[in-house]
Amino acid sequence: MPRIVISESMDAPAVAALVRDFDVDYRPGLVDDEAALAAALADADGWIVRNRTQVRGAALAAARRLRVVGRLGVGLDNIDLAACAARGIEVMPATGANAESVAEYVLAMAMILLRGAAYLSTTAVAAGRWPRQMLSQGREVSGKTIGLVGFGSIGRVTARKVAAMGMRVVAYDPVVPDDSPAWAEHGVTPLPLDELLARSDVVSLHLPLTDSTRGLLGEARLARMKAGAILINSARGGIVDEAALARALSSGRLGGAALDVFDREPLAAGSVLAEAPNLILTPHVAGVTLESNERVSGIIAERVASFLGSARG
Secondary structure, eight states: EEOOOOOOOEEEEEEEEHTTTTTTEGGGGGGOOOHHHHHTTOOOEEEEESSSBBSHHHHHOOTTTTOEESSSOOOOOTTTTTHHHHHTTTTEEOOOTHHHHHHHHHHHHHHHHTTTTGGGGGHHHHHTTTOTTTTTTOOSSTOOEEEEESHHHHHHHHHHHHHHHEEEEEOOOOSSSSTTTHHHHTTTTOOOOHHHHOOOEEEEEOOOOOOTTTTTHHHHHHHHHHHTEEEEESTTTTSBBBBHHHHHHHSSOOOOEEEOOOOOOOOOTOOTTTTOOOEEOSSSSSOOHHHHHHHHHHHHHHHHHHHHHHHHH
């Protein structure tokens, strides 16, 4: 019977579905125990991970029988794709399964940050203060331009949602040609990156972390953004220079930012981001909701089971 190791959390019904047909070792704590993980992988045919498990190095070497890796999400920067390809290991991401959740996060952050500091008023109002004048300078999303840096499945769902709120949508994606029908289908204007930054009231990132995207938004490109613009990163940490962003927020050059991902996770105490104003920090949860977890887990369980079942048969 093929053996599957699941080293991070997975929706219970999806795990139960795998248990019916496979020898399943489901221990979400394995991600934090290198020795136990290596031991568990020694006879594993399949390995299911989220974003914290590193599918590389000693752990990957320990998985001598490994045939398939299921990724509970879409980012693959925690997986050594070259090493997997060299060994013939299939890598299966849950492409599109959390797109709705991420798109809703982007829309929510855009609305909150354009509105200004209104989301911080609860304590003041409950204490009897009335900061109405201070909080009356917020902006509407309707009529604003949002620039999507990356126009894959998540970018396209985001485009649909924000357009319904009256936003103009422009996008940059180096792998989607300008004559692709996807642009017209979603009512989106393709732009070069620097032009997008200069024109957008909100910039939202939807790119994978690669050698070419690491540090993509550094000091120079952040300076090209429209004064008072909002930056949202729900893609991957490392794409944005965190120190440069903190300076842009502290100087008032940018109007606000929301970061769900960081160069190192968890974000270390005392980070340069800690004192930056108009900044919302969330712990890599943009794509994680009850609904998306069910979809992601179900899709990966089905794909891994199908792969191992067909290989067995």
